[in-house]
Amino acid sequence: xxxxxxxxxxxxxxxxxxxxxxxxxxxxxxxxxxxxxxxxxxxxxxxxxxxxxxxxxxxxxxxxxxxxxxxxxxxxxxxxxxxxxxxxxxxxxxxxxxxxxxxxxxxxxxxxxxxxxxxxxxxxxxxxxxxxxxxxxxxxxxxxxxxxxxxxxxxxxxxxxxxxxxxxxxxxxxxxxxxxxxxxxxxxxxxxxxxxxxxxxxxxxxxxxxxxxxxxxxxxxxxxxxxxxxxxxxxxxxxxxxxxxxxxx
Amino acid sequence: xxxxxxxxxxxxxxxxxxxxxxxxxxxxxxxxxxxxxxxxxxxxxxxxxxxxxxxxxxxxxxxxxxxxxxxxxxxxxxxxxxxxxxxxxxxxxxxxxxxxxxxxxxxxxxxxxxxxxxxxxxxxxxxxxxxxxxxxxxxxxxxxxxxxxxxxxxxxxxxxxxxxxxxxxxxxxxxxxxxxxxxxxxxxxxxxxxxxxxxxxxxxxxxxxxxxxxxxxxxxxxxxxxxxxxxxxxxxxxxxxxxxxxxxx
DNA sequence: GACAATTATGATATAAAAATGTTATATTAT
DNA sequence: ATAATATAACATTTTTATATCATAATTGTC
Numbered sequence: 001x002x003x004x005x006x007x008x009x010x011x012x013x014x015x016x017x018x019x020x021x022x023x024x025x026x027x028x029x030x031x032x033x034x035x036x037x038x039x040x041x042x043x044x045x046x047x048x049x050x051x052x053x054x055x056x057x058x059x060x061x062x063x064x065x066x067x068x069x070x071x072x073x074x075x076x077x078x079x080x081x082x083x084x085x086x087x088x089x090x091x092x093x094x095x096x097x098x099x100x101x102x103x104x105x106x107x108x109x110x111x112x113x114x115x116x117x118x119x120x121x122x123x124x125x126x127x128x129x130x131x132x133x134x135x136x137x138x139x140x141x142x143x144x145x146x147x148x149x150x151x152x153x154x155x156x157x158x159x160x161x162x163x164x165x166x167x168x169x170x171x172x173x174x175x176x177x178x179x180x181x182x183x184x185x186x187x188x189x190x191x192x193x194x195x196x197x198x199x200x201x202x203x204x205x206x207x208x209x210x211x212x213x214x215x216x217x218x219x220x221x222x223x224x225x226x227x228x229x230x231x232x233x234x235x236x237x238x239x240x241x242x243x244x245x246x247x248x249x
Numbered sequence: 250x251x252x253x254x255x256x257x258x259x260x261x262x263x264x265x266x267x268x269x270x271x272x273x274x275x276x277x278x279x280x281x282x283x284x285x286x287x288x289x290x291x292x293x294x295x296x297x298x299x300x301x302x303x304x305x306x307x308x309x310x311x312x313x314x315x316x317x318x319x320x321x322x323x324x325x326x327x328x329x330x331x332x333x334x335x336x337x338x339x340x341x342x343x344x345x346x347x348x349x350x351x352x353x354x355x356x357x358x359x360x361x362x363x364x365x366x367x368x369x370x371x372x373x374x375x376x377x378x379x380x381x382x383x384x385x386x387x388x389x390x391x392x393x394x395x396x397x398x399x400x401x402x403x404x405x406x407x408x409x410x411x412x413x414x415x416x417x418x419x420x421x422x423x424x425x426x427x428x429x430x431x432x433x434x435x436x437x438x439x440x441x442x443x444x445x446x447x448x449x450x451x452x453x454x455x456x457x458x459x460x461x462x463x464x465x466x467x468x469x470x471x472x473x474x475x476x477x478x479x480x481x482x483x484x485x486x487x488x489x490x491x492x493x494x495x496x497x498x
Numbered sequence: 499g500a501c502a503a504t505t506a507t508g509a510t511a512t513a514a515a516a517a518t519g520t521t522a523t524a525t526t527a528t
Numbered sequence: 529a530t531a532a533t534a535t536a537a538c539a540t541t542t543t544t545a546t547a548t549c550a551t552a553a554t555t556g557t558c
Binding site for chain 1: 311312313316371372374375377378381384385386387388389390391392394397399401403404407410
Binding site for chain 3: 251280281282283284287302303
């Protein structure tokens with residue numbers, strides 16, 4: 001079988017979450033219908049998709065999808081941010097990775113150093129299993145389906161007990177006036193506790209988050225040390241950062 | 250033969266855990282295809298790698314890949330076990346899912362009931378995000394790369410605090426004499442604590458685990474309530490189960 | 499250093515396997 | 529009942545692996 005074509009097909013289906021055979025045929029005009037069918041059979045046997053008469057659908061579940069969709073958004077920006085963040089990760093330090101897509105991309109890029117990595121993202125923990133040197137610790141608590149993150153009282157208690165050198169915190173929305181915001185109270189509690197405990201706090205602010213505000217503020221500019229972004233900050237952000245000694249990467 | 254090249258090839262395969270012949274050819278453009286084949290034959294005869302049509306794979310994979318491989322093994326058996334386990338899950342109860350591939354398959358099959366699900370498997374937690382009703386709680390602690398499971402002091406403390414109605418425990422090895430075993434001390438501590446706390450303890454014993462013994466015993470027959478398996482138990486298991494009032498599903 | 503013996507490599511032909519296409523037949527939806 | 533779609537069976541093409549032989553490089557011996 002042609003792996004590359006099959007992966008393209010799967011990608012297409014995942015993106016659109018459904019696809020007709022005709023669409024796929026049009027997408028790959030140089031192979032026969034039968035081959036498409038066979039490719040789909042192969043993909044189906046891996047459990048990634050399901051065939052039905054006339055087409056196929058992705059088997060990924062609604063909540064996964066939201067996360068996966070966000071995972072595919074602005075990949076380049078996330079890569080840029082990950083590269084910047086790597087410069088802040090020192091061997092033999094203890095770092096915290098907040099749940100979320102930016103930090104999952106960061107997790108994929110972390111080298112095999114002697115680190116203590118604490119995370120609220122199970123997906124991040126799984127990703128880090130590819131490495132041999134870091135000790136990976138998962139925060140306990142309740143899963144938030146939206147951001148695949150852990151929060152709750154147990155998590156807070158645990159964070160209270162550990163030491164964090166550098167914390168990478170996901171930001172859902174921000175403004176120069178209200179600071180850094182997120183969508184739930186539970187997440188807010190986690191993020192603000194971590195920032196209090198960490199020696200260095202790094203805000204992972206993809207560009208699109210900077211024009212958006214979420215209900216809960218978890219940190220103001222004076223609480224943080226670095227802002228990592230994928231493009232450039234607007235003047236008011238820069239000004240506010242400078243005023244509070246926040247370094248922009 | 251050229252030892253140095255062969256070692257480079259082996260290194261490359263180990264690092265990527267698989268390699269296509271084409272990749273290797275591109276990597277060593279100054280030798281012929283035939284030579285690559287012969288190198289691979291030599292490496293295969295040492296038992297370090299395995300050839301398959303189109304490429305080679307390493308026998309020792311990074312742990313995350315190892316987990317995925319185990320995930321694909323005996324899928325039918327795991328499905329059978331999952332179906333049996335479902336009959337023990339009651340609405341509005343608190344269940345514990347141990348990390349591991351059998352319970353990940355079980356997780357994929359759990360219906361959208363009002364459950365409290367506690368798990369040591371981040372992959373299981375992610376899978377359960379597809380559901381809307383259960384409250385999913387992840388145990389805190391350190392990741393064991395081999396079974397993608399969480400263990401350690403934090404996890405033990407957390408388990409101590411919660412109530413578990415039915416616990417589904419993964420079994421790595423078992424015998425009628427020594428009972429149920431696993432591979433690390435940390436896992437042993439988790440499993441035995443959970444069994445102590447749970448009202449009902451269910452051992453998930455795929456057939457292939459029953460002819461295998463692992464270093465740490467975490468439970469004897471008298472500690473457990475159910476054994477779920479995908480085929481049939483041998484006479485000595487049945488006898489020992491009956492003696493201790495363990496129900497075999 | 500010359501020479502044989504061994505080992506490694508490359509080229510080509512051949513065999514095996516896998517992927518694809520074609521056509522015929524079965525299934526399904528309306 | 530009919531048209532659309534899916535599957536099965538077989539033929540063909542393409543890809544990949546092996547066997548064989550010739551040649552080159554390396555090693556050991558005198």
